[in-house]
């Protein structure tokens with residue numbers, strides 16, 4: 001099952017710089033781990049925003065939720081999930 005996922009990040013401006021650096025390092029490591037599993041085939045920065053647009057390829061909505069909530073930034077992101085279906089006009 002394919003899902004389009006938009007994540008808007010909002011880390012508090014007054015967060016301790018070391019805590020922020022640690023949080024972002026853990027986020028990068030976890031994101032790379034999920035990508036290597038094949039479940040997160042696309043990750044794009046939204047130009048000019050602290051946001052990304054991703055494609056996830058998972059077996060269920062529960063699996064998607066588990067992956068998203070495993071991200072260290074989960075509590076600092078607004079996440080919008082759009083399920084995707086095949087388009088009849090798509091040329092293969």
Ligand SMILES: O=C(O)CC1=CCC(=O)O1
Nearest residue numbers: 009027028031050051052
């Ligand atoms: O910087 C972002 O867009 C938030 C994020 C999600 C996965 C990741 O590595 O960073």
